[in-house]
Amino acid sequence: MTSIPYNPAFDERxxxxxxxxxxxxxxxxxxxxxxxxxxxxxGITFFFFIGGAAAVLIRxxxxxxxxxxxSDDTYNKMFTLHGVMMVFFFLIxxxxxxxGNFLIPLMLGARDLAFPRLNLMSWYxxxxxxxxxxxxxxLGGVDTGWTFYTPYSSVYSNGYxxxxxxxxxxxxxxxxxxxxxxxxxxxxxxxxxxYWTRLPLFIWSMYATxxxxxxxxxxxxxxxxxxxxxxxxxxGIFNPAWGGDPILFQHLFWFYSHPAVYIMVLPSMAVVSEIxxxxxxxxxxGYIFVAFSSLAIALISFLVWGHHMFVSxxxxxxxxxxxxxSFMVAIPSAVKVFNWTATLYRGSVDLKTPMLYVLGFxxxxxxxxxxxxxxxxxxxxVHVTDTxxxxxxxxxxxxxxxxSAYLGGIHFWWPKMTxxxxxxWWGRFAAxxxxxxxxxxxxxxxxxxxxxxxRRYHAYAEEFQVLNVMSTAGASILAVGYLLPFCYLxxxxxxxxxxxxxxxxxxxxxxxxxxxPPTLNFESTPxxxxxxxxxxxxxxxxx
Amino acid sequence: xxxxxxxxxxxxxxxxxxxxxxxxxxxxxxxxxxxxFLATEVLFFGALLTAYTIYRHYYFDAFRYASHEYLxxxxxxxxxxxxxxxxxxxxxxxxxxxxxxxxxxQSAAPPRIGxxxxxxxxxxxxxxxxxxxxxxxxxxxxxxxxxxxxxxxxFFHPEHVPPGIDASxxxxxxxxxxxxxxxxxxxxxxxxxxxxxxxxxAHRGTFARTRSNAVEICGLYWHFVDLVWIFLFPLLYxxx
Numbered sequence: 001m002t003s004i005p006y007n008p009a010f011d012e013r014x015x016x017x018x019x020x021x022x023x024x025x026x027x028x029x030x031x032x033x034x035x036x037x038x039x040x041x042x043g044i045t046f047f048f049f050i051g052g053a054a055a056v057l058i059r060x061x062x063x064x065x066x067x068x069x070x071s072d073d074t075y076n077k078m079f080t081l082h083g084v085m086m087v088f089f090f091l092i093x094x095x096x097x098x099x100g101n102f103l104i105p106l107m108l109g110a111r112d113l114a115f116p117r118l119n120l121m122s123w124y125x126x127x128x129x130x131x132x133x134x135x136x137x138x139l140g141g142v143d144t145g146w147t148f149y150t151p152y153s154s155v156y157s158n159g160y161x162x163x164x165x166x167x168x169x170x171x172x173x174x175x176x177x178x179x180x181x182x183x184x185x186x187x188x189x190x191x192x193x194x195y196w197t198r199l200p201l202f203i204w205s206m207y208a209t210x211x212x213x214x215x216x217x218x219x220x221x222x223x224x225x226x227x228x229x230x231x232x233x234x235x236g237i238f239n240p241a242w243g244g245d246p247i248l249f250q251h252l253f254w255f256y257s258h259p260a261v262y263i264m265v266l267p268s269m270a271v272v273s274e275i276x277x278x279x280x281x282x283x284x285x286g287y288i289f290v291a292f293s294s295l296a297i298a299l300i301s302f303l304v305w306g307h308h309m310f311v312s313x314x315x316x317x318x319x320x321x322x323x324x325x326s327f328m329v330a331i332p333s334a335v336k337v338f339n340w341t342a343t344l345y346r347g348s349v350d351l352k353t354p355m356l357y358v359l360g361f362x363x364x365x366x367x368x369x370x371x372x373x374x375x376x377x378x379x380x381x382v383h384v385t386d387t388x389x390x391x392x393x394x395x396x397x398x399x400x401x402x403x404s405a406y407l408g409g410i411h412f413w414w415p416k417m418t419x420x421x422x423x424x425w426w427g428r429f430a431a432x433x434x435x436x437x438x439x440x441x442x443x444x445x446x447x448x449x450x451x452x453x454x455r456r457y458h459a460y461a462e463e464f465q466v467l468n469v470m471s472t473a474g475a476s477i478l479a480v481g482y483l484l485p486f487c488y489l490x491x492x493x494x495x496x497x498x499x500x501x502x503x504x505x506x507x508x509x510x511x512x513x514x515x516x517p518p519t520l521n522f523e524s525t526p527x528x529x530x531x532x533x534x535x536x537x538x539x540x541x542x543x
Numbered sequence: 544x545x546x547x548x549x550x551x552x553x554x555x556x557x558x559x560x561x562x563x564x565x566x567x568x569x570x571x572x573x574x575x576x577x578x579x580f581l582a583t584e585v586l587f588f589g590a591l592l593t594a595y596t597i598y599r600h601y602y603f604d605a606f607r608y609a610s611h612e613y614l615x616x617x618x619x620x621x622x623x624x625x626x627x628x629x630x631x632x633x634x635x636x637x638x639x640x641x642x643x644x645x646x647x648x649q650s651a652a653p654p655r656i657g658x659x660x661x662x663x664x665x666x667x668x669x670x671x672x673x674x675x676x677x678x679x680x681x682x683x684x685x686x687x688x689x690x691x692x693x694x695x696x697x698f699f700h701p702e703h704v705p706p707g708i709d710a711s712x713x714x715x716x717x718x719x720x721x722x723x724x725x726x727x728x729x730x731x732x733x734x735x736x737x738x739x740x741x742x743x744x745a746h747r748g749t750f751a752r753t754r755s756n757a758v759e760i761c762g763l764y765w766h767f768v769d770l771v772w773i774f775l776f777p778l779l780y781x782x783x
Contacts (some may be wrong), residue, residue: 105562112562114572180579188572189562214579218587226594226722235694235718236711237594243711248597252590526563 016419018515031116034520037102038417041121041410043092044488047130052482053087054078059441059475062468067459075145075458077159083146084137089130090167091402093258095267096213097126097178099409100206102417104182106510106517107200109526111190114184118177125174129356133167136160145456147257150238150249154230162231165224172217174261179213182206191509193528197291200508200532201284204291205270208298212259212266216302223249247312254305264302264398265365266294269336270404272358275412276340278506279355280347281540283533286339293332300329310381316488319378326376333369337362348540352504353427357408360435364400368393371446386456389449392442400438407434407485414489415499419516422496426488434481440474505541507533577760581767584730586600588771591726595719595778598712605712607783613692613717615683619780622679626769629672633762640750640758662758666742667763673735680728694718702739704769723775730768736752737761760765 017034020026027035057078061069070078101119105112113119136142143160144152153161186207190199206398225238227249236242238249277284284290306322313407340362347353371393375381384390414422444467449455453464460468502511507530513522532539561622563569599606639662684693691697704710741761744750752755 091655110562114562116560117574118563176583180583182578184576187575188568214583215586218583219590222587224591226591229718229722232719233695236715237718243598243602243709245597245601245717250592252594255590423770520561 002214015518016514017519018419020519029120031112031120033105033113033116033119034417034517034519035099035156036119036123036294037098040093040097040126041100043123043127043130044090047085047089047134048482049423051082051090051135052479054082054085055475056479058082061458062460063472065460065462065465070458072458073143073267074141076145077137077141077454078146079456080142080159081137084133084142084164084168084475086398087146087260087264088171089126089133091264091398093126093171093178094264094402094406095271095409096175096182096206096209096237096263097122099406099413100209100267101178101304101509103191103202103413104185104206104418106191106513106521107203107508108185109194109522109528110185110189111520111522111525113181114189115181119181122174122177122181122369125170129167129170129174131167132170132217133164136163136167139163147253148224148227149253150227150230150246153239154227155234155239155241156235161382162228165228168224168354169221172221173503175213176217179217182210183214186210191526191528194509197288198528198530198532199291201287201290201294202270203272205266205273205294208294209263209266209270212263212298212301216256216259216263218248218251220260223252231307240522247309250309250312251305254308255302258305258308259298259301261397262297264402264434266297268361268365268402269294271405271409271412272340272361273336274506274508275354275358275408276343277348277533277535278412278504279352280343281356281505281538282343282347282533283534284339285342285345287532289335290339293335296332297329300325300332304329307376307381310378323376323378327373330369330373330376334470335363337366350540351425351428353431354408354412354504355496356428356431357404357411359432360419360431360438361401361404361408362398362436364404364435366437368396368401373479384449387449387456388445388453388455391455392445392449395442395445400442404434404438407431410485410489412504413510414492415503416510416515418493418496419499419501420492420496421503422485422490422492426484430481430484430488433477433484437474437479437481439478441478442473442474444468444470444474447467485536503541505538507535507538573756573760574763577763581763584767584771588723588726591719591723592774592778593680595723598715598719602712602715603711604648605708606716608708609713609716610779611783613687613690613713614780615686616780618683619776622676623772623776625672625676626740626772629676630769631671631765632665632669632672633765636662636669637759637762639665640745641756642706659750662745662750663742666738666745666758670735670738670742671739673731677728677731677735680724684721693715693755694721723779726776727768727771730771734761734765734768737764 017032027039030036030039057070058075061067061075061078067075101113137160140158140160142157142161142164144157144159144161148161148165186199186203229235230237230239231243234242236244238244238246238248273284273290275524304322304326306318306325310319314413351359371389375384375390375393411422414420448464448467448471451464453460499515501513501515503515504511509522509526510517510530512526559566559569599695639659639706642659643673687693692713698717699712706715738761744757749755
């Protein structure tokens with residue numbers, strides 16, 4: 001009544017969700033999914049650079065074989081800080097909370113998510129959780145690694161374990177509530193004519209992600225709570241000296257934390273499907289296979305956690321089954337990669353910035369995925385467990401994959417989110433720098449790991465120095481690759497060209513409204529009559 | 544689909560929130576939201592029960608001894624009865640609220656202003672039963688405290704433990720007992736908060752005006768919390 005008495009956006013095309021109100025309260029108390037997405041973007045960027053700073057210190061320390069810059073204790077705290085910040089406060093919320101929040105109602109033709117106030121609450125939970133974890137990590141730090149293995153974390157570590165766990169617990173609930181909101185919105189708020197088989201593949205992947213968030217996160221929440229209880233009350237839950245079972249912790253932890261890998265990667269696949277279709281100007285090849293491969297990944301990824309525990313002492317038979325299932329989860333991932341490349345075939349491929357990031361994603365994700373198959377083989381895994389091979393493998397998935405896709409998505413939807421174009425030349429340059437820097441950082445780590453350099457040590461044998469210096473040099477290039485978009489995207493807010501409603505000639509409902517959209521997204525609820533990716537009906541844009 | 548293309552401004556003063564097309568969509572979304580949340584809760588308790596089951600398997604004798612010795616099955620049984628009664632009153636409250644509200648599809652009739660008959664008393668009885676449950680649970684905790692079987696600094700009294708049973712395993716059982724029942728009781732307290740809010744709104748007649756299905760949604764939550772207890776009672780108190 002008082003909030004939106006009459007929406008002038010549709011008359012003047014001048015009122016958008018951004019300029020309808022500039023007050024601080026209008027941001028901090030907003031229930032608009034687009035504003036909440038922007039709030040998330042600010043928070044996530046902040047935590048990303050905190051985690052990145054820790055990574056810089058780690059890489060500088062590893063330039064020389066001697067542990068000379070950081071003490072062993074500080075080094076442990078640095079990689080814990082890096083892991084906790086990047087996993088729980090950057091990667092898991094990154095694409096769902098920013099792009100998902102912004103785009104899901106737009107893609108569904110809805111005015112907002114099903115539960116807008118719950119959405120705002122998720123953001124507050126996330127920020128409070130992040131603040132608590134950050135405080136703990138600054139006050140004295142935690143040296144357990146992001147995995148909190150017991151009984152070290154629950155009995156012996158001297159860090160602020162409980163405080164960090166409280167922070168992660170709150171962020172976990174933020175993640176659950178976001179997933180819940182997405183599930184209900186997808187089920188109940190699709191525009192007329194938008195059947196499940198007409199949904200953009202972005203929605204399918206985000207839906208699968210949400211299911212994993214809703215079903216996986218409570219398990220890690222209660223597991224970490226048990227760690228905190230054991231630590232506070234000195235009762236034996238996981239400590240073998242008091243009758244507990246430390247392996248049980250690992251089972252419960254990885255029951256969430258393996259699906260969590262897919263919580264990070266499936267949203268990237270969501271972004272990739274959209275961008276590949278747009279810049280090939282073609283329907284995604286084998287739509288239904290790509291859609292259901294997301295659900296298959298969500299299902300199988302809950303059954304493979306044991307491959308993190310091949311050396312933990314779990315039974316060999318269990319390990320064999322987990323190994324087979326881990327090979328199986330590669331199948332739907334490969335289906336996606338093949339279908340994306342098949343989409344490129346005979347498409348009119350346009351190598352704009354988002355497409356460069358996405359092509360980077362496909363290559364790096366494939367490499368990360370294939371080395372994942374090495375690790376699913378029990379014998380190879382035992383050989384490289386706790387070496388840099390593992391570190392390289394999951395960074396190919398999480399940084400080469402997830403972060404590339406996140407940046408690609410940010411560029412792709414930047415005109416829609418802000419109404420401004422990013423500078424194309426700088427964008428391409430940054431995507432290139434990122435690709436070079438990433439490979440120089442992490443490819444040497446495959447070799448280091450295969451040669452036997454263990455992870456999580458601040459000192460190492462001298463023969464590993466050359467490869468480590470390469471890796472550190474690559475990290476500095478990678479840092480430039482992150483700082484460049486950070487700078488020119490902010491620059492573009494003031495100096496960028498004004499974006500039209502659909503600058504890339506993309507299909508999808510989000511491109512049919514203005515850039516940036518009005519508060520209620522559409523003038524009237526759109527009625528969908530086409531399949532997804534009806535690119536045969538859209539002219540190729542020339543600029 | 545007639546309302547689908549209506550401009551957003553028409554939704555002011557409507558019987559549903561601005562993001563929904565109509566009250567039916569809002570009801571369905573709210574119901575699905577609660578079911579999804581309960582799926583989260585199932586996994587939340589599921590992880591705990593898995594851990595409990597595994598330790599019960601490891602330390603069968605100690606768990607059986609502790610369950611028999613330190614838990615009072617009759618108090619648990621009374622509490623089970625109390626909760627089942629509260630589930631009945633919740634079901635009746637949901638019925639009262641829905642019966643008054645008209646089915647959402649028949650919204651052509653103007654909503655009657657006023658309270659659904661019996662809704663407020665039924666909600667109050669539910670809350671009373673919830674409080675009775677918590678009081679009995681608190682009594683059990685107090686007895687445990689007096690008997691020094693609360694895990695913590697004052698726990699140990701190994702002279703009472705029969706040979707062949709490790710006191711630390713008894714402590715493990717008591718730890719799980721307190722975590723499981725404690726988290727369940729926390730859910731009960733949240734439920735009491737929800738029902739206080741419901742009672743206040745039912746008293747003011749809000750549901751009658753908005754045709755909200757809040758009673759149904761909160762009822763789902765309450766039934767779930769009862770159901771958790773239906774699992775906890777035999778697993779902790781009864782099986783030998």
